[in-house]
Amino acid sequence: MITLANKKEEFYQALVEKNPNYDGVFFAGIKTTGVFCHATCTAKKPKFENCEFFSTAEEALLSGYRPCKRCEPLSYPHSIPEEVTLLVEKVEQNPEKRWKEKDFHELGLHSASARRKFKEVYGMTFVQYARSRRMGIAFKEISKGAKVIDEQLAAGYESASAFNDAFTKIMGNPPKKQHGKMIYASIISTPIGRMLSLTDSNGLYLLEFMNRRGLEREIEKLRHVQNARIIPGETEISRQLAGQLTEYFQSKRTHFSIPLYTKGSSFQKEVWRYLEGIPLGETRTYLEMATELGNPKAVRAVGNANGANQIAILIPCHRVVRTNGELGGYGGGVERKKYLLQLEKSKIF
Template structure:
């Protein structure tokens, strides 16, 4: 999301003027309609306060906006082939669907050809698109703090409504038990993307970038394992996380003092505790961690545990690099890993 006031004003002016030169440069999310558009869209222009600006279409989708049918923002600079449009329409009709090969056949489409065309047009895979739309709807429902959905989750009921299905199926549906645990969700903006934060009143359970691959599975496993429902709101813990992350990105904090809930095996917990002890501005290799844990042959196991870390930045898996010094294996993306390491180098002294 674009947060610079100067850029926001520039982009809003381009939106008012329907300036085609900005098509593909940014996307405008319209809060009042729930759609996102090209700057050149001929639809009636909203007020400035009802606009949110994004650099990528995936960001807009994850924020819960759907593509405008007038300007078709994902088609730039090409028109959408019929088979690709069919896939987009199907995602809108069934946002909760996890796509399989048989689903393409049922639509009369060749899976490989349709996927290839989709990526050529949208510059993202079909799986990315469908996932971003699913997660965007789910995040939108969490942000609304819907009382109806909250009540449904308490009794383990799935509504037939598309929105409610998208939420319960993506986030997992707790069993019909009375001992349901509540996790509170909040979103934290950072210079490298928005993060989803899940806490209870005692600890932080999950802190991940909202576009991380596998995030929905992580949430599902938490919900199923601990029979949890998710509501939107603020706790003392997530407020503390937001404050300390802000300080970290400003170079004002080197260590975090957040109570953490480690959801993993005894070995994974050992790895995560070792990660948490890596000093600010330092890096270690997977093999170094294996040696510290007493078995130099467990490099792959360390790598898997590192990848299973649900507490990004606070448990600094970004500080683990390959033995040759290369940056590898960061679920949030190597660009973010480099940003975090550069940030820490900048403020280490």
């Protein structure tokens, strides 16, 4: 997996020089304008400290940046069909919207054709794009560390309420409108991507990679179950978590001491306890797990419980592989699973 930790200066120089060799290699997020560009963008160049660099457009979107209208970074190396341009415009006008089949028809678009062209041009599905943009707006507020959602960045959106709407669709209504517990959301940078943590003073509710499929629904479900308002901020537990994850990725930590909150069926919790017991550097197969849990026929149920785990790395579902030795699926992506397993097998541990 490509990491950008040691390439920031190289990429910034390419951005300043408008080096065409780097188009499509990285995307530059400009903090002062809220847009992301490719290397040859002709706009005035920002200061180094006002740039963030991403290896994919999805990462830039999830970090709250919108495509630059001048260099159209998502078009590289293609031209953009008219219907794709229209869809992007509609997402910007109403970023909190969740698209359905009828929405395409109302725009006079054939949904299958529009989706196919979107995938061809952007390398991601339209659903991925809209979700990433919506989630990115929420994550941007978290990254800013704002105390209430009303302190929003409205610049760049046609509707001044769009930022607020997209956030509250996921995180809940402002505190004054809801009585319940507070859960705090913070973003943790790792060598294999940014992660979102949800914590309070008692424990960790969720730790996931920000581009995990279905993350938005996970957050909403957790919020409803807990009757909670999720707001940007850190807790002592989130600070400890960030420190322990740093040590883990530096091969200086083999165990975590973070209190976890898990919500699931008795079988799911049994599977998660089993996962926590798999020694670092080792793996188990789904069949081995099902057998040791007392039911060799429960392989699919074990797999489903694995997929329902909302606390990545600390509950190490990445240590489960297929019976034939293949890695199998992983909510954070197979490349991350491979990275984590290789890290844990390192002799440094």
